[in-house]
Amino acid sequence: MILLPHLELALLIPLLGGALVLLFRNRPRLREASSLSAGILLFLYITQLLGQYHGPSPVHTLLNISANLSIAFQLEPLGLVFALLASGLWVFTTMYSIGYMNGNSEKNLTRFYLFFSVSIAATMGIAFAANLFTLFIFYEALTLSTYPLVTHKQTSEARSGGRVYLGLLLGTSIMFFLTALVITWIRSGTLDFMPGGVLEGNTQGLAAVLLFTLFMLGIGKAALLPFYRWLPAAMIAPTPVSALLHAVAVVKAGVFSVLKISVYTFGIDYLATQEASVWILWLAVATMVIASIIALSMDNLKARLAYSTISQLSYIVIGAALAWPAAALGGALHIVTHAFGKITLFFCAGAIYTVTKYTRVSQLNGLGHKMQFTFAAFLLAAFSVIGLPPFIGSWSKWLLIEGSVDTQHYIVLFAFALSTLLNCAYLLPIGLRAFFKPPDPAQTITGPGIQEAPLACLIPLCATAAATLLLFFYIQPLYDFLYPVFNS
């Protein structure tokens, strides 16, 4: 097919969608239609790329900034899966946004849909980046294009949330990521992603440990321990933003970068022989446990979900830092499996807010009888995030645990177990409370009008919830597709 080498289309489709949004700024229906159709078109395009995929494509250079520095794209399994995930969930989210934003009479919708499209374009740029330079460029573009979405309400809370968001993400990326990039460039002479990495033979011992640590701290989007505050701060955004960007696109762009760098800049074998990832391994384990504990103490539903995300992101970082193929593959699968579970949870949180304006867990008593579908979906997704079979979440957790056993990191194994328990403790009570506790008498006064959320919200959340269950049985092709990345 002629489309194959033109990976720029993956960026162009959302950008054109954004342009149409701008063009139809005074005609809401057309504006929403153009956003939705861009989503569907992008998803079809990525599916079509997947259909024709026969091994990594040659590097396709878009622009040479100077010698050795270029913006270039390449088709490779990890990126393709990430792109497919983001574009597929974008369709659902757009549908959901239409229900949510209208249901909550939010303003400035043109700006909202425009920057949403730009963020997706940046995500595609990250997914298909053929070198670290391109990855970094789109990583920063994603930070900036999501800032107007985070601060959408333009209130003073939104402003201070935006400050934390931008400060931490830009700060870490400029301080650490950029520095690590330049060091890699000077030491290895290239920023290209290569199977097996580019550092073999030019960086050893402590230098390798420091460089890896610098990279991982620099990728603030992976929300490792000292730099995770931006994610709860981003929860000030409208829920569709939290759902797609802060459970899927942005955070997954972070851990996707972690995996890409571990596999293609360092190389799994190199990480293992140089023990470059030891520090990060313990940092990620600490993040996983501490974030779970904080999640337990959060009464605000979205904040609880955000801390849960922080903890789940560390699963993926651990997968990379164990420096073991099965674990890294588990990490890669976790990007997908966690995405379906977490986006559903956020969709539910938004649906609850749209109907009741409730934001706190303690307000949800008895709501399950009024909003059966929403809370049923919530429970399914919660099971998946916890990692119970038969939900997709169980597969990636299985591989991660297998990796920790293979590498004889029994403390990591114990931490996984502990974190799973904590997952149960902070997710399940939300659903149980809604179904089994009697409604709070003080709140039923405002309750008679309570019913399910608008269909535009309900359909996507049921669909993604169903996916957590159905995909459990169809994980094999994904596993086979990603397997060669980690076992060359």
Added chain:
Amino acid sequence: MLAHLPALQVVIPLISAPACVLVTRANWAWLLATAVSIISFVIALLLVHEVSVHGVLSYHLGGWRPPLGIEYRIDHLSAYLLTIVAATASITMIAARESIKQEIPPEKASLFFSAYLLCLTGLLGIIASGDAFNIFVFLEISSLSSYVLIAMGRDRRALTAAYQYLIMGTIGATFILIGVGLLYMLTGTLNLQDLQQKIPAIVDSRTLHAAFAFLTAGISLKIALFPLHLWLPNAYAHAPSMITVFLSATATKVSVYVLLRFFFGLFPQEISLQQFHLDKILLPLSIIAILTASFVAIFQENIKRMLAYSSVAQIGYMTLAIGLGSADGAIAGMVYLFNHAIIKGGLFLAMACVLLRIGSVQLEDFAGLGKRMPWTMAAVVLLGLGLIGIPFTAGFVSKWYVLSAAIEQGHWLAAIVVVGGSLLTVLYIWKIIEHAYFKTPVSATRQSQVILEAPRQMLLPLWLLVAGSFYFGLETSFSLGFASTAIQTLFH
């Protein structure tokens, strides 16, 4: 005709300056100044072409051969700088009409434009000249005229600012003159090429040491290198808006050029670095400049002053890159200079728009400007991203090369400062953005809701600079490629 280009580059603005005094109508004077600026730009571009094709151009004034006669010498480095200065001049003048009409009384307009043309002459002359004394003369022409221009600012504070600059600038120029005088005493020549050949033989002379010291101090003053920068914030804050645009993108840049020309050309760089330890002076001062000036910028309430402090910090980046002593460092410094001229010129131009419409550049008056001047503020955001050094912008390219030059030399402190400075930049740029987009004006009268966009004649040049910031962030064959050739010829 082509052979006379080096001279025409300087002579055309020089003779237009007195001609401009004779034109009494403000609009006609503006038209003349604009036309001359554009002609200079065209000549600069032709010179770039000539240099790329034929290599160094040497023009003997009056047919007297150097070293006795005065030589104009255009190599890659000069052509590069000439382009920056002339391009800035053209863009400034195209945008200037409305702003000047508001800030300068009509009866003084022709004098104003005449002073501007003299300033342009001086700056172009410094770059074109291949003769140390001539460089001093042009430096004085540009300095004297810029004192005049700054003094024509909106209020009386401009007078003190100009006076401050006058005193500091004169000390600087005097030091340079003493340095050049000592060199002449030692070698009997003023021609840069000639000096370059004679200096290695007398490297142990005390007098040469003294000359080097005087030149360093003098040039640092003109660059506004920390701690000799105190004249700059006031001068930039109180000068007429358009003059700030012009000077911020040219005056200090040309002084950086003089630094490079003197210490990496006239003095062979091995001597500057190994005998005279120039890097030991430049690096620490630059590092302090980046940190303190950025820090001070955060607390400024007057945005022109904030950007002026930011300029001091940005100059620190350039001298830091040059102070690294490697060819890569100097290239990085030149790219930084080029890109910063675009970005800072653009930001000051946006301030000129705000000043024209709102009559103030105090931070609190930016409240709600995102809605009232959407195009201007959008430009501020985009240029601000360039100043921070976000990918896709020219600022990113320059930061990238400074950072890699620092790491390549193993200078970790410098590397940390380079990235740390970017973070401080985020802080002060975001102060403007948050005020413009998140705050509503205190007095929510009907008047403060009206859309007040700047005239198209200013917006177009502004957005041209925005486009330039993105263009040179992606396509570096001129900004980086030409600078590399320039530095390699300088370093042999």
